[in-house]
Amino acid sequence: MAHTESFQLEEAAAEAYEAKFVPAMFTEWAQRMVTVAGVSPGQRILDVACGTGIVARTAAEIAGAEAVTGVDINPAMLAVAARVRPEISWLQGDAAALPVPEGAFDVVLCQMALMFFPDAVAALREMCRAAVDGGTVAVAVPGRLADQPGYGPFVELVSRHADSGAMSLLGVYWACGNLEKLERLFAEAGLHGVESQTHIGEAKYSSAADFVAVEVESTPLMARLTEDQFARIRTEAAAVLQPFAAADGALTVPLQGHIVVGRKAKERKR
Numbered sequence: 001m002a003h004t005e006s007f008q009l010e011e012a013a014a015e016a017y018e019a020k021f022v023p024a025m026f027t028e029w030a031q032r033m034v035t036v037a038g039v040s041p042g043q044r045i046l047d048v049a050c051g052t053g054i055v056a057r058t059a060a061e062i063a064g065a066e067a068v069t070g071v072d073i074n075p076a077m078l079a080v081a082a083r084v085r086p087e088i089s090w091l092q093g094d095a096a097a098l099p100v101p102e103g104a105f106d107v108v109l110c111q112m113a114l115m116f117f118p119d120a121v122a123a124l125r126e127m128c129r130a131a132v133d134g135g136t137v138a139v140a141v142p143g144r145l146a147d148q149p150g151y152g153p154f155v156e157l158v159s160r161h162a163d164s165g166a167m168s169l170l171g172v173y174w175a176c177g178n179l180e181k182l183e184r185l186f187a188e189a190g191l192h193g194v195e196s197q198t199h200i201g202e203a204k205y206s207s208a209a210d211f212v213a214v215e216v217e218s219t220p221l222m223a224r225l226t227e228d229q230f231a232r233i234r235t236e237a238a239a240v241l242q243p244f245a246a247a248d249g250a251l252t253v254p255l256q257g258h259i260v261v262g263r264k265a266k267e268r269k270r
């Protein structure tokens with residue numbers, strides 16, 4: 001699964017990501033992640049590809065800000081993360097070479113980012129390296145596009161108007177969605193006791209126009225569309241998303257995703 005998409009945003013778009021995208025889609029997944037991974041007081045937590053820091057902040061509510069570190073490759077995302085929660089340690093770094101010592105964290109979390117890493121197994125090995133012996137590595141990813149009744153038709157709408165650059169990004173979002181393959185990646189990375197859960201989240205938007213604003217303006221998609229393409233997508237989105245609209249036009253769009261949890265082996269006593 002080699003690709004070149006890494007979800008890079010400039011700072012204004014990173015602010016929009018924090019203000020719009022995170023509350024619409026990822027806040028509830030962060031709650032689920034820390035619960036499924038068993039984050040508890042006294043643990044040290046690493047959030048890999050932390051973006052603007054929703055998972056790190058959610059873990060800090062349980063473990064305390066001083067126990068949490070977030071790493072992301074993008075300084076713009078980290079600048080927003082640090083503005084929102086300066087007490088957490090924010091480090092710039094690549095998931096393929098995490099800037100943290102071996103065995104320094106009880107729980108390593110990575111939400112909605114594994115599909116952007118050029119080598120997912122190498123990144124999972126790095127997460128394993130960062131964990132203590134017997135520690136937890138937990139990853140959340142969106143499911144397959146075929147299992148997304150709302151995002152599927154939206155991606156299809158974009159494909160009717162956009163170019164290959166936009167479609168490359170929209171293809172990668174779902175690239176880790178095959179659960180059997182994902183579990184195999186964990187095993188290849190040397191993680192044990194692998195368990196997974198599939199959830200259907202509820203992404204919330206105030207209207208179809210809000211859906212398009214969130215999905216386009218607070219993601220790298222904005223830079224891949226012309227004004228004309230964007231306008232056509234905005235015009236047609238309401239019809240495509242109609243099945244998810246309430247009487248007042250607000251949308252609740254299902255986002256199916258997987259959370260996979262594995263453990264680093266405990267070192268045997270000689």
Ligand SMILES: C[S@@+](CC[C@H](N)C(=O)[O-])C[C@H]1O[C@@H](n2cnc3c(N)ncnc32)[C@H](O)[C@@H]1O
Pocket residue numbers: 006007008022026048049050051052053054055071072073074077093094095096110111112113116117118
């Ligand atoms: C969709 S965002 C998810 C961010 C965050 N985990 C969340 O739940 O909001 C994907 C993030 O992956 C980061 N990223 C992509 N490739 C990376 C890499 N090789 N190493 C570290 N971070 C990376 C991007 O900069 C971006 O912040």
